[in-house]
Amino acid sequence: MTASNSLATTRQLIEFIDASPTPWHAVARMRQHLTAQNYTELYEAQSWQLHPNTGYFVVREEASLIAFCTGGEMTNTQFRIIGAHTDSPGLRVKTSGAQENGGYLRLNCEVYGGPILATFTDRDLALAGRILVRDGSAQGFSSKLYDSKKALVRLPNLPIHLNRSVNDDGLRMQKHKDLNLLLGSLHEPLSANDSFNQWLCETTAVKRKNLLGFELLPYDIQPGAFFGAHDEFIAVRQLDNLASCHAAIAALLSATDSTATQVIALFDHEEVGSASYTGAGGSFLQDVLQRILYAFNDEQDALAKTMARSWLASADMAHAWHPSHSDCYDGLHHLKVNQGLALKINSSQRYATNAIGEALFMQVAEKANVPVQKYVHRADLSCGSTIGPVCATRLGIRTLDIGVPMWAMHSARESCGAHDQAYYLNWMRAFLSPEQ
Ligand SMILES: [Zn+2]
Numbered sequence: 001m002t003a004s005n006s007l008a009t010t011r012q013l014i015e016f017i018d019a020s021p022t023p024w025h026a027v028a029r030m031r032q033h034l035t036a037q038n039y040t041e042l043y044e045a046q047s048w049q050l051h052p053n054t055g056y057f058v059v060r061e062e063a064s065l066i067a068f069c070t071g072g073e074m075t076n077t078q079f080r081i082i083g084a085h086t087d088s089p090g091l092r093v094k095t096s097g098a099q100e101n102g103g104y105l106r107l108n109c110e111v112y113g114g115p116i117l118a119t120f121t122d123r124d125l126a127l128a129g130r131i132l133v134r135d136g137s138a139q140g141f142s143s144k145l146y147d148s149k150k151a152l153v154r155l156p157n158l159p160i161h162l163n164r165s166v167n168d169d170g171l172r173m174q175k176h177k178d179l180n181l182l183l184g185s186l187h188e189p190l191s192a193n194d195s196f197n198q199w200l201c202e203t204t205a206v207k208r209k210n211l212l213g214f215e216l217l218p219y220d221i222q223p224g225a226f227f228g229a230h231d232e233f234i235a236v237r238q239l240d241n242l243a244s245c246h247a248a249i250a251a252l253l254s255a256t257d258s259t260a261t262q263v264i265a266l267f268d269h270e271e272v273g274s275a276s277y278t279g280a281g282g283s284f285l286q287d288v289l290q291r292i293l294y295a296f297n298d299e300q301d302a303l304a305k306t307m308a309r310s311w312l313a314s315a316d317m318a319h320a321w322h323p324s325h326s327d328c329y330d331g332l333h334h335l336k337v338n339q340g341l342a343l344k345i346n347s348s349q350r351y352a353t354n355a356i357g358e359a360l361f362m363q364v365a366e367k368a369n370v371p372v373q374k375y376v377h378r379a380d381l382s383c384g385s386t387i388g389p390v391c392a393t394r395l396g397i398r399t400l401d402i403g404v405p406m407w408a409m410h411s412a413r414e415s416c417g418a419h420d421q422a423y424y425l426n427w428m429r430a431f432l433s434p435e436q
Helices: 004-020 021-037 192-204 239-253 284-294 302-309 355-368 387-395 420-432
Strands: 040-042 055-060 064-070 079-085 092-101 105-113 125-134 141-147 180-185 211-220 225-227 233-236 260-267 311-315 339-345 372-375 398-403 405-407 414-417
Touching: 004 233, 004 239, 021 040, 021 055, 021 064, 021 125, 021 141, 021 239, 021 260, 064 239, 064 284, 079 239, 079 284, 079 387, 079 420, 092 180, 092 192, 092 420, 105 192, 125 225, 141 192, 141 211, 141 233, 180 192, 192 211, 239 260, 239 414, 239 420, 260 284, 260 339, 284 302, 284 387, 311 387, 311 420, 339 355, 339 420, 355 372, 355 398, 355 420, 387 398
Parallel strands: 040 055, 079 260, 079 311, 311 398, 339 372
Antiparallel strands: 055 064, 064 260, 092 105, 092 211, 105 180, 125 141, 125 211, 225 233, 233 414, 339 398, 405 414
């Protein structure tokens, strides 16, 4: 792939992230994309009739999505699964979090996952999420996506004159007290929550009596951008882990037909441990895999036999070496941006890769002509984790953990190399078609 081709992939990534401030928006956009490529949506509450070499997808609660293309020979197929997550760490507005302080209307938030809180201060923050609205459907309510698409709320810092030690001690934020998004001035005689709910209904064209609930989060409104002397880097929010979702769906839609059943499984709730209805620790992926096989084969041991032939690549971002903090890394196993896709290894199984997974990683990389690097965390620092070990445990499937190196993971604005997204896509595409 030429440099200009690889940058085209990165531009598409930025465009995808700019349009996907929440897991619900990301899934809605991928649903549109799959439908446009003739993938058929299946519903968990209905029976499925499937055909070989055909694309389908299933969405669970708007936040998690599994898409697959069945193999050419379904009685003897294997699964090639790419797993990733749709959620990103940040803040979530509390359900009755609006409050009045000295005439200001502010929204109190919970922390979601492990964001670098200081990076959310003094930033132009928009608000996005989903609103549950009473309607005439059988269920009685439906969900409506909302995105302010403009700077709406803010977490202003104290001036340095009132916080003299901020540069020596770092910005300390008390999670219960300091996470109040400034939304406006409050003039009406309404309570803060009534005032906020009324504003939300007016903004979203929903009748006040029909508002049943919401999930809202603030996000950095600044669009993604290339930077560097030769535009060799990019900065954008939510690289962790929308970069992996973007590569996975692009790989699925461009992979060649295979005897393998090609699957991408994109879960919510990784940042809070994956144990949920829509998370990787739940039943979603196993349910879908079982139903795919059952559509072609009613042998009781079909799932166990197929799983024994299958592989899952857990795709999540990796920590790039930081030139001002080289002592934070294992000098033998650090990653550089723009120098290839990373395999993540941890003997305590915080990453699921073992030597067999390493061999497969190398074989696929050679086939796809993708440069590679290998990451091991410093032995005296605790290692993060991702959905790889969760899926390996839940499903009994051979699993490896891969990712693109990035800086400032969990910042409101993250950064990485401009050329690595193409490596990610090419490796995944080759992984999905094992016989090519
Ligand atoms: Zn992640």
